[in-house]
Amino acid sequence: MLKPTNNHKAFCPCCVNLKVIKDFRFRSEVFFSLGERDIVLYISGEYILKRNELMRPTVSLCMIVKNEERYLRKCLDSVKGFVDEIIIVDTGSTDRTLEIANEFNAKVSAFEWIHDFSAARNFAIQQASCDYILQLDADEYLEDGATLQEDIASDKDYYSVTIKNHKSDGGSFAHQAVRLFKNRAELHYIGKLHEHLNILDPSLTLSSGDASSLINHLGYLDDTVQEKNKVERNYEIMLKELEANPSPYSLYNMGKVCMSQRKYEEALNYFKKSYELADNMSYVYYLFCYMLNCLRFLHRYEEGISLAKVLIDRQPLYLDFHYELARLYEEYGCLQDAEIVLQHCLSDQPWSEKKVANEGANGYLSFYRLACIYDKQGRSGEAFEAVFEAIQSNPVYQPAIKLYLRLMLKANISHEEVITHLEKTYSSKDAKTIKMLLVAIYEARHPIMAHYFTEKDGQPLDKEIKAVVDQYDHKYEQSRDLWLEVPDIKPDNIVDLLTLSLILKDTDLMNKCRPLANTSHRDWKLIKSFIKREPLTSDLKDSWIEPHLVTIAEQLIVLGEFDIFEYISACIMRCSLATQIKLAMLLADYGFKDMAVDFLLEHYNANPNHPDVLQGLSAILYRTGHYEEAASLSEQLVKHRNDFPSYQQLYLCYIHLGNGGSAQRVAQEMKKKYSYSSWVQSL
Structure with a gap:
C-alpha cells in the first residue's frame, strides 16, 4: 500500500507531477492529482480514487482588442473570480487599452491586423493554457450572477451563451453564440468577419450544452456603431468571405450585414439561400426573425403574415414569431388583429426561454405596441395605461417614455402633474435610469425640461441643450443668443431653429440652417418670407421646408403660440394635400x-x-x-x-x-x- 511521506508527497507511478493539497472537509491527510479531473485521497490508511470536485476546470478569457479604453475595464471587472487567466491580443491600440489590460495582469500579445477576425482569434486561443476558453469582446461583459463553473460542470465540448444586445433607445434584442468551449487543438475559428468555431466540422464528434450565464453587449449603441464604421467595413469583408466560402452561415451573416445597410431585398435573398442550404442549424430561428423583419420593411405584409403563421404552427411557443406577426398586422393597418396577438404575447403561456430574440416581447415591447395602437384609435385612456405598464416594466425604454410624454401633452395635463407623476414613478431608480429619462424628456421636447435641466455644481449645460431648454421655457431671446454661438447646427435641431426663427421673425437665426438645406436660392427667399410671417405668393408644395411644417405647428401648440399657429396653418394650405x-x-x-x-x-x-x-x-x-x-x-x-x-x-x-x-x-x-x-x- 502506498503511503505519503512526512512532507505529504506520495509516489505514484501513474503521475509525474503530483499536486498535494490538504482538505479537512474530506477528513483526509492528503490527496494528490492523477490527471485532469481525478484525485487520490488517503483516508484512514487507504488510498481512494475520487472525482476531483475541488479542482474545478480552469477558464482562460481570450480577447482581441484595438482602442477599447471606453469599455474594457467594465468587461474585465465582470470576469473577476470567473477566469484563471486573461489573454489579450492587441491589433494596434493607440489609446489606454494596454494600460487597462495590464492593471488586470493580462497576458498581452501584439498581432498585426490582416482584416481577418478568425486569424486574430486563433492566435489568441493558442496562448490559452486553461481547460476552457471564454471569448468576449471588449464591449461585452458578464451579467452579475454568472455561473460559469456550474455551466461547465456538465463537461461538454462547447456551450451556447445568450448575448443581450443593448440599444440606445433602452431596448435590447438577444441571440445565442458559442462563447465557452474546451481548449482543444482541433477547435478553431473560421470566417473573416463573422468568425465562428468549426463545430459543424463533420470530422469532429462534439458534445454541446446551453450556458445559463448571460453576456451583455454594448456594441449596437448608435454612437458605438458610428465610431467603428461597422456597416461599411462589414459589407466589404463579407463580400470577400462569400467569394471564398459561400457557406450557409456566411450567407446568413451577409444577410445581417445587408439589413444593417437597409438593403432589405438583398438581405432577404441571402437569408432564403442560407435556409435552403442548411435548414436545421442553430441560427435558423434568428434567420426567420430577420426574414419577417425584411418582409415588414419591404411592405410585403401578406407574405410576412403568411410566413409568421406557418412558423407559429410549427413552433407555437416561440414568442418572437407571435410578436413579429403583431408588428406585421399593425403596420398593415390590421389593428384588431395586432391587438389580439399582442395580448397573447402578454399571456402566461409557457414560452420557450431559449428562443427569444425580442427581449421584452412578453412585457414592455408588447405593452408599448398596444399603446401605439390605442393611440391611433383614439383610445387615450387605454393608451396611457398600456404605456405606463411598459415604463414600469422597462423604465429606460425611450420610445415608451416619449409616447407617455406626448399623451400627457395631448391630454393637456399640467406640467406640474407630469413632474409629480414622473417623480413618483422614478423615485427609487438609479443614476443610469434617471439619465435615460432625461434624454427622453429632452428628445420629446417636453416643456418640463426646464425643471430637470439646470446647471449643477457650477457645471454649465452644453449650448445646444441650454438653447433648447430655454426655447421651450419661453426664454426665446436667450435661446436665440445661444444658437447664434453654436458653430454648426445638427440635423436634429433644424425644427428647433425654424420654430424659434418663426416666433422671433429672425432670418439671421434661420440662416444657421442654410448649410443643411438642399434648396434653390428662389426657394430660400420663399422660406425667408415664411419666417418673417409675410403673406406668401407661391406654394410651399415640394419645398425643402414642407416636411418640417407639421412638426413646427405641433411645437407651436405645445408652446401655446396660437397666433403664430394660425399663420402656419394658412401656409400649410399652400402645401400638398397629404401635409x-x-x-x-x-x-x-x-x-x-x-x-x-x-x-x-x-x-x-x-x-x-x-x-x-x-x-x-x-x-x-x-x-x-x-x-x-x-x-x-x-x-x-x-x-x-x-x-x-x-x-x-x-x-x-x-x-x-x-x-x-x-x-x-x-x-x-x-x-x-x-x-x-x-x-x-x-x-
Missing part, C-alpha cells in the same frame, strides 16, 4: 376636433370623392364618436380605396351603431378579401 391632412389629424390629436373637421370639410365639399380626404375625415369623426357620419363616409371610402383599414373602420362603425345587419354584410365582404386576417375570419 394638409396631417395638420388636420394633429388638430384632432390635441383636442381641436371641430377645427380639424371644418378644415377637412372644405376639401370634401370641393372634392367629395377624394380617398385621402374621405379617409382623414371619416377617421376623425369615428374617433370623436360621430359613428353615423363616419359610416356614411366609410361607405364612400371603400368604393374608392379597397383596403383593409377602410373596411375595418366601416365594420366597427356599424358595431357601435348597433346595426348588426350592415356589420355582417361588411364582415362577409371582408372574409372574401382578407383571408390573412384571423380577426376577420372569426367574425
